[in-house]
Amino acid sequence: MKRSWASLEEFEQFLDNGGIVEPVDDMPREYRQAVFDFIEMHANSELMGGLTERDWIPKAPGLRHKMSVIAKTQDEIGHAHLLYMVAADLKIKTREEMMQDLFAGKSKFHNVFHYRAKTWGDQVAIAFLVDAAALVSQQAVFKNCSYGPYKRILRRIIAEEGFHLRFGEESVLRIAEGTEVQRSMFQESINDWWWPALQLFGPDSKPNDLLLRWHIKSERNEILRDRWIQKFVPLLQGYGFTIPDSGLRRNEEKDRWEIGPIDWEPLKQTMVMGGPDSARRISEASDSWDKTGWVREALEKVSV
Amino acid sequence: MRIYEVFLKADGKEEFRHAGSIEAPTDELALVLARENYARRAEGTHMWVVDRENICVSEDGFIDANLNKPHRHNDGERVAKWRKSQRNKKSDD
Numbered sequence: 001m002k003r004s005w006a007s008l009e010e011f012e013q014f015l016d017n018g019g020i021v022e023p024v025d026d027m028p029r030e031y032r033q034a035v036f037d038f039i040e041m042h043a044n045s046e047l048m049g050g051l052t053e054r055d056w057i058p059k060a061p062g063l064r065h066k067m068s069v070i071a072k073t074q075d076e077i078g079h080a081h082l083l084y085m086v087a088a089d090l091k092i093k094t095r096e097e098m099m100q101d102l103f104a105g106k107s108k109f110h111n112v113f114h115y116r117a118k119t120w121g122d123q124v125a126i127a128f129l130v131d132a133a134a135l136v137s138q139q140a141v142f143k144n145c146s147y148g149p150y151k152r153i154l155r156r157i158i159a160e161e162g163f164h165l166r167f168g169e170e171s172v173l174r175i176a177e178g179t180e181v182q183r184s185m186f187q188e189s190i191n192d193w194w195w196p197a198l199q200l201f202g203p204d205s206k207p208n209d210l211l212l213r214w215h216i217k218s219e220r221n222e223i224l225r226d227r228w229i230q231k232f233v234p235l236l237q238g239y240g241f242t243i244p245d246s247g248l249r250r251n252e253e254k255d256r257w258e259i260g261p262i263d264w265e266p267l268k269q270t271m272v273m274g275g276p277d278s279a280r281r282i283s284e285a286s287d288s289w290d291k292t293g294w295v296r297e298a299l300e301k302v303s304v
Numbered sequence: 305m306r307i308y309e310v311f312l313k314a315d316g317k318e319e320f321r322h323a324g325s326i327e328a329p330t331d332e333l334a335l336v337l338a339r340e341n342y343a344r345r346a347e348g349t350h351m352w353v354v355d356r357e358n359i360c361v362s363e364d365g366f367i368d369a370n371l372n373k374p375h376r377h378n379d380g381e382r383v384a385k386w387r388k389s390q391r392n393k394k395s396d397d
């Protein structure tokens with residue numbers, strides 16, 4: 001059923017009453033664009049994350065980890081695939097155009113994929129801290145998302161991210177039980193990745209945040225960020241690692257962890273493709289697209 | 305390339321459910337790609353893929369809510385009333 005709304009106010013009332021928008025609906029232009037931008041960024045991030053994961057297949061320590069990394073790579077690329085399909089159905093860009101914009105540095109992806117993973121410790125820190133941050137955000141979107149196809153595909157993605165999180169936790173445990181060299185390698189990774197992972201949630205949500213108003217997101221950035229902090233500070237400390245935040249303190253009265261001031265400059269840099277590894281990442285992704293061109297060509301040839 | 309809608313069903317359970325969509329050049333490859341994208345962890349045992357172009361979609365308003373036909377939703381009120389009166393009669397005796 002194709003629905004339409006006489007005004008933006010009427011549409012917002014529909015959303016406030018828990019209404020779910022479908023692709024055939026005559027949704028307001030601004031909403032269509034906002035949903036599209038959000039899903040495109042998610043899709044790009046899955047693709048960039050999958051490509052990083054792929055880099056670790058030959059280098060993973062041991063067959064068991066290697067198999068897990070292969071499965072994870074397939075999941076992340078798969079998520080990108082599903083999300084690009086959902087995004088394309090909004091008829092703003094084709095999948096091909098989304099790829100071209102990503103390789104031209106014209107569309108965004110998550111800040112964490114603008115840094116280089118140098119060691120296996122980094123890769124574990126990503127699996128543990130970053131995947132958890134992404135999962136916290138996705139769960140909050142899924143809970144109340146007003147755009148039907150995105151909400152439905154998130155159910156599948158979240159289920160699979162759960163496996164990744166368990167893999168991350170297991171890898172951390174193995175390193176924590178390892179040698180001093182392994183432990184100090186991981187401590188360095190925490191030092192490098194703590195802040196980017198924390199910044200993934202973004203600055204505090206503005207009062208007029210359209211994503212919240214239109215029920216695309218259901219919780220404020222600062223709430224999600226704090227939930228992640230309360231979980232991961234004690235977890236990492238429990239394994240005997242330290243948090244690279246001199247301002248971090250325990251508020252016993254409130255029974256909460258409080259962190260020092262956040263420097264948002266690095267996040268801003270990643271949003272304009274100026275992160276420490278942005279250029280290399282984008283060109284690697286573009287190369288990978290070119291190298292796999294023969295698969296797309298072959299598919300086109302059998303097309304009926 | 306064509307867009308296919310993917311449906312999955314777990315053995316012995318419920319009905320086929322829409323899982324999402326996939327782009328593929330042929331029916332055969334659509335099945336392969338749908339399996340790789342939607343059924344990596346036993347999400348179903350039966351799968352349909354349907355070329356989106358082949359789905360017949362009803363026009364707006366074709367399905368009537370039929371709110372003017374309450375007889376299609378017998379609420380059982382008449383019978384309930386009668387039963388209640390019978391119960392009351394019994395307790396009066």
